[in-house]
Amino acid sequence: MQYRWCTNAPFIKTLAPRTLMNRLNVLLIESDLDNMLLENSLEDQGYKLLKTRYTPAFLALIKEITPDIIIFNLDTPSKKLLTDLQTLNNQAALPVIMFASDDNIDTINQAIKADISAFIVDGLEYKRLNTIINVAIARFKHQQVLKIALEDACAKLEDRKQMDRAKAILIKTQNFTEDEAYHTLRKLAMDRNITLGEMAKNVIAMSELFK
Amino acid sequence: MKTFIKVTEIWIPDKDRTQLEFGSGLYGELIAFKADSEHQTFAYNEGLPGKAWAEGHPIVLTKFEHSYFKRTAAAKNAGLTCGIAIPVFSGDFLMAVVVFLCGDDEDHAGAIEVWSTHAASENKLTVMDGYYGTLQHFEAISRQFNIPKGQGLAGLAWESGMPILIDDISKADTFIRAGDAKEAGISMGIGIPVSDNPGPPYFMTFLSAKATPIAKRIQIWIPDSHGKQLICQQGYSKNSNDLAEIFEALTVDKGVGALGRVWLTGMPVITGNHEPDYNPELDSLSSMLAIPVIEKGRLKAIVSFLF
Numbered sequence: 001m002q003y004r005w006c007t008n009a010p011f012i013k014t015l016a017p018r019t020l021m022n023r024l025n026v027l028l029i030e031s032d033l034d035n036m037l038l039e040n041s042l043e044d045q046g047y048k049l050l051k052t053r054y055t056p057a058f059l060a061l062i063k064e065i066t067p068d069i070i071i072f073n074l075d076t077p078s079k080k081l082l083t084d085l086q087t088l089n090n091q092a093a094l095p096v097i098m099f100a101s102d103d104n105i106d107t108i109n110q111a112i113k114a115d116i117s118a119f120i121v122d123g124l125e126y127k128r129l130n131t132i133i134n135v136a137i138a139r140f141k142h143q144q145v146l147k148i149a150l151e152d153a154c155a156k157l158e159d160r161k162q163m164d165r166a167k168a169i170l171i172k173t174q175n176f177t178e179d180e181a182y183h184t185l186r187k188l189a190m191d192r193n194i195t196l197g198e199m200a201k202n203v204i205a206m207s208e209l210f211k
Numbered sequence: 212m213k214t215f216i217k218v219t220e221i222w223i224p225d226k227d228r229t230q231l232e233f234g235s236g237l238y239g240e241l242i243a244f245k246a247d248s249e250h251q252t253f254a255y256n257e258g259l260p261g262k263a264w265a266e267g268h269p270i271v272l273t274k275f276e277h278s279y280f281k282r283t284a285a286a287k288n289a290g291l292t293c294g295i296a297i298p299v300f301s302g303d304f305l306m307a308v309v310v311f312l313c314g315d316d317e318d319h320a321g322a323i324e325v326w327s328t329h330a331a332s333e334n335k336l337t338v339m340d341g342y343y344g345t346l347q348h349f350e351a352i353s354r355q356f357n358i359p360k361g362q363g364l365a366g367l368a369w370e371s372g373m374p375i376l377i378d379d380i381s382k383a384d385t386f387i388r389a390g391d392a393k394e395a396g397i398s399m400g401i402g403i404p405v406s407d408n409p410g411p412p413y414f415m416t417f418l419s420a421k422a423t424p425i426a427k428r429i430q431i432w433i434p435d436s437h438g439k440q441l442i443c444q445q446g447y448s449k450n451s452n453d454l455a456e457i458f459e460a461l462t463v464d465k466g467v468g469a470l471g472r473v474w475l476t477g478m479p480v481i482t483g484n485h486e487p488d489y490n491p492e493l494d495s496l497s498s499m500l501a502i503p504v505i506e507k508g509r510l511k512a513i514v515s516f517l518f
Contacts, residue, residue: 170457173457173458173461174457174460174461184457188453188454191453202454203454205483205496205497206454206455206457206458206496207458208482208483209458209469209482209483209496209497209498209499209517210458210461210463210468210469210470210482210499211468211469211482
């Protein structure tokens with residue numbers, strides 16, 4: 001063992017890279033399958049490799065060692081593992097590659113639901129490993145961009161709904177026109193240095209008090 | 212912003228009207244105390260709400276241990292050390308009891324007082340009961356005062372029969388203790404007539420310091436000259452709040468909305484977010500207590516405390 005990412009995780013075995021082509025930290029989650037070729041291949045590509053087995057402390061471990069990418073090589077992912085990966089994706093998403101032999105459509109659907117970057121059935125070809133990792137990382141980055149854009153669009157839509165509700169309250173209670181309601185809302189927001197959406201929530205909350 | 216009052220509760224007569232049951236309450240983060248309170252009931256003359264019902268006037272209990280207070284252990288765990296119970300009567304009949312509970316933080320200035328006349332001096336009001344937080348000096352002075360009708364917050368409320376709100380109390384000519392209030396850091400006060408049953412008059416005064424205000428905003432709503440709608444006569448908070456002012460420009464019909472319900476039923480109400488994790492961005496106004504001021508069975512005003 002020449003280096004460790006985390007001295008607090010004694011069950012983790014660290015392996016030395018044979019070349020220094022890659023600088024990415026790869027966490028290999030072991031199963032009962034023989035990973036010797038996979039490990040050698042990763043090391044040959046210069047990845048910094050840590051390996052461990054999947055345990056209930058999986059999420060805490062990821063938080064602690066912060067790998068750049070996680071690779072699984074297993075027969076089939078358990079429900080608990082897929083749930084953990086979904087949680088990981090919500091909390092601190094990472095590129096995840098899963099080599100599996102289970103081609104059941106339910107398993108594939110659940111893996112996609114868990115936002116696994118690459119789910120590869122019976123396709124562990126060591127020559128293509130570097131390409132698979134690069135594609136998975138590129139796909140992960142693209143997914144993150146889409147995810148952020150979606151969250152942003154949802155937040156804007158929610159803000160718009162709140163603004164419409166707040167305007168309706170002002171129109172009803174103050175006999176404002178829609179334009180007056182909007183300008184009142186905007187002035188209140190500017191005076192408080194908050195967004196229109198936040199101000200709309202204030203107006204709604206205040207009206208709730210008098211309901 | 213911390214407020215002087217930690218817990219606000221409304222206790223209402225049960226369907227037989229023989230005991231008080233939990234109506235609603237604002238507990239902030241005091242979840243355990245809330246859980247302990249929600250299933251309590253108080254018979255006539257039992258516990259703080261029952262005592263206020265039996266006495267027929269507001270009472271202040273500054274020490275819970277070895278007293279008639281029923282939730283002493285839970286209150287101690289929650290850091291609550293003092294209780295104020297205000298019965299709301301319409302004639303002989305109790306509508307509800309409003310209970311305020313306060314803590315003993317170091318930074319805890321303000322005062323809640325009960326004023327009344329006594330047999331020896333029916334023309335003057337004195338402090339019958341009071342809670343002053345850390346303002347011991349102000350308390351000592353206040354307890355020496357006798358105020359006639361028309362003077363001071365309580366005297367003005369006595370004269371007009373209406374709630375009186377003075378927003379810069381340390382400069383008010385009508386407030387007898389202005390100098391002492393200034394020294395104590397008290398910035399505003401409200402006096403409220405609270406008894407609608409025979410016997411001596413009672414008045415509550417709430418004196419608010421800037422650091423720990425009684426409420427984040429206080430409003431006085433009164434019926435208009437035709438008795439058809441409620442209008443906001445006055446609204447006050449430490450910082451101006453134009454959003455609140457927009458809603459204070461509204462008129463309220465009987466039975467419509469929280470204030471309309473208070474008018475319709477003669478019962479105090481609590482509205483808004485009862486949960487501790489409310490959105491702090493909501494201009495800090497997340498809940499409201501509205502108390503009716505009733506005289507001879509008619510609504511004179513509604514005082515709303517926005518927390």
